Amino acid sequence: MRKLEFLIRRLLTSFLVLIGVSIITFALARIVPSNPAALYIGPRARPEDIERVSRELGLDKPITVQYIRYMKDVLHGDLGNSIATKRPVRQEISGRFPATLELLFTAMLLAVVIGVPLGVISAQWQGKWVDVIVRTSSIFGVSMPAFWLGLLVQIIFFRSLGWLPLSGRVDSDLRFTNPIEIITNFYLLDTILTHNWIAFKDVALHLVLPAFTLAAYPIGLIARMTRAAMIEVMGQDYIRSARAYGLPNRLIIYALALKNAIGPTLTVIGLTVAYSLTGAFFVEVIYNWPGLGLFTVHSLLNIDYPAIMGITLFGATGYIFINLIVDILQAWIDPRISLN
Amino acid sequence: MTMPLLQVQHLHMEFKTSRGTLRALNDVTFDVQPGEIFGIVGETGCGKTVTGLSILGLLPQSATITQGRILFDGNDLLKYSSKEMRKVRGAQIAMIFQDPTTSLNPVFTLGKQLSWVIREHFGISEKEARLRISQMFESVGLPDVERIMRSYPHQLSGGMQQRVMIALALACQPKLLIADEPTTSLDVTIQAQILALLKELCNRFGISIILITHNLGVIAKTCDRLAVLYAGRVVESGPTRDVFKNPQHPYTNGLMRAIPKPSRHGERMEVIPGTVPLNSGDVVGCAFAPRCKFTMERCRQETPTLEAVGYDHYAACFLREENRVG
Amino acid sequence: MAIESKTISLEVPVHGESPLKQMLGIIARDPLSLLSTVIIILFILMAIFAYQIAPYPEEGAGKTHATNTMLVPSQEHWLGTDRFGRDVLSRVIVGSRSALIVPIGVVVFAILIGAPLGAIAGYNGGWIDEVIMRVTDLFLAFPFLLLAMAITAALGRGLNHAALAMIISWWPWYTRLVRGVTISLKQRAFVEAARAVGVRDSVIILRHILPNIISPILVQATVDLGTVILAMGGLAFIGLGTQPPKPDWGLMISDGRSYILKQWWLSTFPGLAIFIVVLAFNLIGDTLRDIFDPRQYQ
Numbered sequence: 001m002r003k004l005e006f007l008i009r010r011l012l013t014s015f016l017v018l019i020g021v022s023i024i025t026f027a028l029a030r031i032v033p034s035n036p037a038a039l040y041i042g043p044r045a046r047p048e049d050i051e052r053v054s055r056e057l058g059l060d061k062p063i064t065v066q067y068i069r070y071m072k073d074v075l076h077g078d079l080g081n082s083i084a085t086k087r088p089v090r091q092e093i094s095g096r097f098p099a100t101l102e103l104l105f106t107a108m109l110l111a112v113v114i115g116v117p118l119g120v121i122s123a124q125w126q127g128k129w130v131d132v133i134v135r136t137s138s139i140f141g142v143s144m145p146a147f148w149l150g151l152l153v154q155i156i157f158f159r160s161l162g163w164l165p166l167s168g169r170v171d172s173d174l175r176f177t178n179p180i181e182i183i184t185n186f187y188l189l190d191t192i193l194t195h196n197w198i199a200f201k202d203v204a205l206h207l208v209l210p211a212f213t214l215a216a217y218p219i220g221l222i223a224r225m226t227r228a229a230m231i232e233v234m235g236q237d238y239i240r241s242a243r244a245y246g247l248p249n250r251l252i253i254y255a256l257a258l259k260n261a262i263g264p265t266l267t268v269i270g271l272t273v274a275y276s277l278t279g280a281f282f283v284e285v286i287y288n289w290p291g292l293g294l295f296t297v298h299s300l301l302n303i304d305y306p307a308i309m310g311i312t313l314f315g316a317t318g319y320i321f322i323n324l325i326v327d328i329l330q331a332w333i334d335p336r337i338s339l340n
Numbered sequence: 341m342t343m344p345l346l347q348v349q350h351l352h353m354e355f356k357t358s359r360g361t362l363r364a365l366n367d368v369t370f371d372v373q374p375g376e377i378f379g380i381v382g383e384t385g386c387g388k389t390v391t392g393l394s395i396l397g398l399l400p401q402s403a404t405i406t407q408g409r410i411l412f413d414g415n416d417l418l419k420y421s422s423k424e425m426r427k428v429r430g431a432q433i434a435m436i437f438q439d440p441t442t443s444l445n446p447v448f449t450l451g452k453q454l455s456w457v458i459r460e461h462f463g464i465s466e467k468e469a470r471l472r473i474s475q476m477f478e479s480v481g482l483p484d485v486e487r488i489m490r491s492y493p494h495q496l497s498g499g500m501q502q503r504v505m506i507a508l509a510l511a512c513q514p515k516l517l518i519a520d521e522p523t524t525s526l527d528v529t530i531q532a533q534i535l536a537l538l539k540e541l542c543n544r545f546g547i548s549i550i551l552i553t554h555n556l557g558v559i560a561k562t563c564d565r566l567a568v569l570y571a572g573r574v575v576e577s578g579p580t581r582d583v584f585k586n587p588q589h590p591y592t593n594g595l596m597r598a599i600p601k602p603s604r605h606g607e608r609m610e611v612i613p614g615t616v617p618l619n620s621g622d623v624v625g626c627a628f629a630p631r632c633k634f635t636m637e638r639c640r641q642e643t644p645t646l647e648a649v650g651y652d653h654y655a656a657c658f659l660r661e662e663n664r665v666g
Numbered sequence: 667m668a669i670e671s672k673t674i675s676l677e678v679p680v681h682g683e684s685p686l687k688q689m690l691g692i693i694a695r696d697p698l699s700l701l702s703t704v705i706i707i708l709f710i711l712m713a714i715f716a717y718q719i720a721p722y723p724e725e726g727a728g729k730t731h732a733t734n735t736m737l738v739p740s741q742e743h744w745l746g747t748d749r750f751g752r753d754v755l756s757r758v759i760v761g762s763r764s765a766l767i768v769p770i771g772v773v774v775f776a777i778l779i780g781a782p783l784g785a786i787a788g789y790n791g792g793w794i795d796e797v798i799m800r801v802t803d804l805f806l807a808f809p810f811l812l813l814a815m816a817i818t819a820a821l822g823r824g825l826n827h828a829a830l831a832m833i834i835s836w837w838p839w840y841t842r843l844v845r846g847v848t849i850s851l852k853q854r855a856f857v858e859a860a861r862a863v864g865v866r867d868s869v870i871i872l873r874h875i876l877p878n879i880i881s882p883i884l885v886q887a888t889v890d891l892g893t894v895i896l897a898m899g900g901l902a903f904i905g906l907g908t909q910p911p912k913p914d915w916g917l918m919i920s921d922g923r924s925y926i927l928k929q930w931w932l933s934t935f936p937g938l939a940i941f942i943v944v945l946a947f948n949l950i951g952d953t954l955r956d957i958f959d960p961r962q963y964q
Contacts (some may be wrong), residue, residue: 155927244437335447
């Protein structure tokens with residue numbers, strides 16, 4: 001079973017990469033110039049306190065022992081406590097991540113739903129005015145800093161037009177009028193599940209600007225990549241022979257060629273998710289979105305190293321996971337991949 | 341002679357490139373009778389493939405047909421709309437290409453690819469399509485229909501893939517099959533099998549086949565009539581036997597000498613020195629003149645046209661005329 | 667039949683025009699790329715002569731001016747002034763040093779580290795290749811901006827540390843690219859021939875491999891510069907990069923953020939500067955990539 005073998009090999013490499021990633025993450029925390037123990041206690045630490053906390057944190061042990069201890073904790077789901085909030089980093093992440101994920105997911109959905117068709121249309125009319133417009137706007141999309149685009153659309157859609165809310169995830173009044181019952185912590189889903197349509201509308205409206213701001217870059221990237229892949233595929237012999245058999249254009253483009261072209265597009269989508277995770281941090285800062293991003297920025301600025309380590313490890317794990325899924329999807333779409 | 345199935349008349353075709361216009365076909369004329377195998381032969385770059393693509397209306401966007409007619413069953417295909425042309429492709433005229441490994445879509449099973457074509461042209465159900473496919477597979481000599489239908493192209497050998505291509509092309513019972521170097525990418529024993537298969541299909545279903553190849557040996561074994569193409573022009577055409585017995589154009593002669601013969605084992609195979617001019621639009625006089633052993637003054641100034649040299653046998657060369665005069 | 671091929675092989679320049687000349691030729695023939703190049707050159711000149719061009723050079727560097735705060739764009743202050751009364755135009759001009767020149771330096775250093783490693787890995791193969799590529803894979807396993815952020819935070823915020831962090835997280839891309847090109851070149855006839863007749867490795871690398879690596883690297887670098895500028899702008903935006911009172915486009919956007927509804931000019935103009943520069947790089951990159959695509963080696 002070649003497919004199974006491929007899957008196992010791929011899982012194994014992912015696991016090895018994860019170990020490497022954890023080493024880099026751990027090393028990062030050790031190049032923090034000031035003493036972590038001192039950071040942990042705060043500005044008014046006495047020498048004896050520092051020594052005590054050092055011992056508690058195991059900082060007096062050799063570095064390998066420290067790493068093994070750290071990994072043991074990580075494997076038990078313990079990422080340490082945040083210096084700033086004193087709460088477990090795992091809780092901080094898991095409490096905030098759903099908000100980020102809801103934003104990220106909406107943005108990626110937009111990116112795929114808009115980007116892929118744009119790329120296909122652009123390739124279909126290569127060199128025509130539609131193509132020129134799509135190409136130009138996709139280059140605009142990838143050239144726009146999210147942290148600037150966010151402000152621009154706030155000026156336009158909040159200040160000038162007044163169509164959409166400025167920031168936040170829900171209107172603060174909603175807490176009293178139509179409180180959201182938390183089930184999954186994805187507000188869109190929760191409001192649907194509880195038939196809380198007023199809150200749903202509010203949540204959706206709050207999501208529009210951040211999601212589009214975050215989606216601008218992926219839309220551009222996916223459209224460009226889909227276009228390039230489609231143009232390449234359309235020049236292949238098997239497309240010519242499909243024409244020679246009299247298959248209609250629609251079928252050739254949307255059923256045949258698109259499946260051939262989706263491989264490279266998937267890779268880009270995977271890359272984009274990772275890019276958008278950090279992109280989401282900026283968007284969250286701009287829109288005061290109560291997700292992981294605001295917490296991350298605070299941790300970074302305050303050298304909250306357990307939090308930074310936790311988030312980095314979490315982000316890298318997510319990225320490795322996404323790449324794994326992309327590879328599996330590709331092997332599933334293209335039967336030749338599992339061979340090499 | 342009966343009414344020809346296909347008549348290509350005075351076809352001129354050009355490519356627009358970044359370096360200007362490139363004349364690819366120059367006054368190409370030939371006809372194909374019902375139920376015959378017609379060979380088109382020539383070196384790489386002499387316009388064989390684009391002739392085939394012109395008939396199917398599959399030329400790239402940079403190409404334009406500037407003159408000529410392509411009559412199929414008496415109707416000019418060049419006047420067809422793209423929608424009408426699509427109805428012709430597959431159902432009336434089908435084409436198979438040189439490399440079966442790149443001509444089948446790698447990400448779909450063969451069954452899927454076949455059923456699309458059949459359902460498109462016959463509008464029948466998936467189940468009926470499957471039935472027809474298995475009949476098709478049997479007629480091209482593919483065993484184990486179910487397994488092949490579930491396979492992806494890369495899981496089959498080149499010869500099997502080419503059989504699938506042929507099955508695909510025949511699925512809609514076209515009247516004409518254009519086979520562009522169908523055996524070039526296959527090894528020798530498989531080549532013979534595929535040629536035999538084409539011949540058998542021609543006899544069994546009465547379809548006409550245009551066999552495009554650079555190998556005159558293949559033509560000798562397979563074709564009833566042939567046309568020799570050089571630099572976008574037909575330089576000689578006629579019944580295979582006559583042309584082989586009595587080649588009238590030095591180029592045909594050269595190609596014949598280039599066929600490896602088992603009887604002359606160990607002898608050096610002759611090659612024609614030089615290459616085909618890329619742009620036949622630039623050429624003054626006979627395009628073959630620079631490579632010809634018998635070039636005369638006249639060959640560099642005038643372009644010879646096809647003249648009858650025997651029954652249904654034509655050649656475009658001054659040599660015969662001069663010999664007769666001299 | 668010769669249906670013109672759009673992709674010129676990357677190996678063509680071996681004995682023909684120099685790759686740089688070829689690229690310049692391509693850019694010169696495309697009006698949009700030409701315009702983009704002119705814009706980038708103007709921005710670079712602006713960065714070099716920032717203090718000569720800026721109407722209020724001291725304010726550009728950070729000097730405050732308590733009486734002129736939050737002035738709308740006018741004849742005196744074309745792009746207005748900020749909450750410390752500093753001329754926004756001057757700060758945009760001076761800010762180009764950290765927002766544009768530093769990213770260019772980051773890419774250059776990333777190439778200087780990544781490219782030789784890639785050439786060594788690709789040329790030698792074996793365990794050296796294995797070691798280098800596995801390390802590369804590790805770095806590429808992180809979402810790159812997240813890694814850059816974490817490294818900057820660990821080193822301590824500031825422009826130099828941000829730049830260093832960017833180099834550390836960016837070099838592996840060039841290792842991967844150059845390794846791919848080197849491997850494909852190694853299999854080419856002229857390199858194999860040179861090896862067969864016993865030409866020294868160093869000579870082969872300098873004479874046959876290096877000239878052919880240059881164009882894919884240059885194309886990739888052009889494509890990457892937009893991304894690196896955006897990333898460094900992002901680092902500055904969240905406060906990890908350039909520290910006040912020094913100017914930086916990303917930092918200025920962040921500073922102006924609280925005032926966008928009234929003093930829109932504070933964030934708008936530095937953002938526009940980033941956008942224009944990145945757009946220019948992407949337009950050139952897009953044209954170059956159409957002609958020779960470095961991705962074919964990855």
